[in-house]
Amino acid sequence: MNIALIGYGKMGRAIEEIALGKGHHIVLKIDVDNAADLNKENISKADVAIEFTGPHSAFANVMKCLELGVPVVCGSTGWLEHFEDAKKYCEQQNGTLVYASNYSIGVNLFFELNTRLAALMKDYPSYNVSMEEIHHTQKKDAPSGTAITLAEQILLNNPAKKRWVNQPTDIAEELSIVSERIDPAPGTHKIKYSSMVDDIEIIHTAHNRIGFAGGAVLAAEFAPGKKGVFGMKDVLGL
Numbered sequence: 001m002n003i004a005l006i007g008y009g010k011m012g013r014a015i016e017e018i019a020l021g022k023g024h025h026i027v028l029k030i031d032v033d034n035a036a037d038l039n040k041e042n043i044s045k046a047d048v049a050i051e052f053t054g055p056h057s058a059f060a061n062v063m064k065c066l067e068l069g070v071p072v073v074c075g076s077t078g079w080l081e082h083f084e085d086a087k088k089y090c091e092q093q094n095g096t097l098v099y100a101s102n103y104s105i106g107v108n109l110f111f112e113l114n115t116r117l118a119a120l121m122k123d124y125p126s127y128n129v130s131m132e133e134i135h136h137t138q139k140k141d142a143p144s145g146t147a148i149t150l151a152e153q154i155l156l157n158n159p160a161k162k163r164w165v166n167q168p169t170d171i172a173e174e175l176s177i178v179s180e181r182i183d184p185a186p187g188t189h190k191i192k193y194s195s196m197v198d199d200i201e202i203i204h205t206a207h208n209r210i211g212f213a214g215g216a217v218l219a220a221e222f223a224p225g226k227k228g229v230f231g232m233k234d235v236l237g238l
Contacts, residue, residue, distance in 0.1 A: 003220060004028035004046035006061050007053035014213035015050055043068045048220045054140050055079045062086050071096035071223040075103055075216055077145025087229050098223050100232040101145030103215030108232045110204040114150050114191055117202060118157035127193040129154060130176045134188040142179040146189055151175055
């Protein structure tokens with residue numbers, strides 16, 4: 001499979017290593033210095049594009065890939081206020097978009113566990129739920145996209161919580177997400193249910209970028225030939 005990498009930082013290089021190890025070919029690398037190379041002539045060589053840049057460029061990159069007719073796997077976070085626009089444009093173009101806030105297989109299993117635990121805990125109001133997330137200092141958004149996904153799963157399953165806030169809070173209707181930026185942490189997410197008598201915690205800790213990169217390559221293998229908007233639940237069959 002021929003892959004275009006849009007974003008060639010640490011994650012892009014990790015994706016490249018895994019993709020090459022699986023026998024794929026990298027036919028285009030786009031970074032801040034050659035953004036103009038994301039054009040029809042160059043992207044036509046690719047079966048799929050993998051986009052890992054940042055919150056300020058991701059939406060434009062996704063829209064450009066859809067415009068040029070290449071399936072795109074996007075892992076950038078912090079741009080989801082534009083996601084519905086991207087989704088509508090994908091449908092108009094009869095294109096392919098795979099988006100996940102986190103491509104790690106372990107994290108996506110953690111999402112399922114979080115949803116199940118939130119559904120169980122809604123009947124026990126003596127437990128207050130809160131969240132923490134830790135990432136490296138180069139991460140541009142806070143809270144992380146993964147933390148937002150986890151928070152939205154909790155809000156959907158626990159009617160006592162009406163909204164999340166990115167700070168400690170004593171307001172019962174608010175779900176606290178505390179974000180820390182500490183090197184060299186690739187990513188830790190903790191959900192804690194606390195009561196007067198005990199605590200229940202679930203934690204996912206990434207040891208490196210391999211899990212994220214491997215999942216992104218898996219999503220890229222899934223995308224060609226599909227039409228529509230997909231997530232890692234579709235990729236993994238969850």
